[in-house]
Amino acid sequence: MYMVTIDAEKCVGCNQCASACPAKILAMADGKAEVCGDCAECLGCQTCSISCPVGAVTVMEF
Numbered sequence: 001m002y003m004v005t006i007d008a009e010k011c012v013g014c015n016q017c018a019s020a021c022p023a024k025i026l027a028m029a030d031g032k033a034e035v036c037g038d039c040a041e042c043l044g045c046q047t048c049s050i051s052c053p054v055g056a057v058t059v060m061e062f
């Protein structure tokens with residue numbers, strides 16, 4: 001299982017994470033990224049955190 005968190009203070013709304021997520025669990029809302037889907041479907045691929053230019057996405061396994 002993975003926990004995906006977005007730091008809204010850091011997020012600049014570039015959509016890179018949401019467009020890159022193969023599980024489609026990230027989306028944009030009010031100019032910020034947010035987790036819109038079920039974290040249980042997260043693959044833990046880290047594509048979102050790698051693609052974020054400001055380091056706003058954290059993926060933790062638990």
Ligand code: SF4
Pocket residue numbers: 002004020021022023024025026041042043044045046047048049059
């Ligand atoms: S780790 Fe992969 S599957 Fe999980 S939210 Fe990020 S891009 Fe999507």
Ligand code: SF4
Pocket residue numbers: 006010011012013014015016017018032033051052053054055056057
């Ligand atoms: S990649 Fe980072 S800055 Fe861009 S929308 Fe996602 S969380 Fe925000």
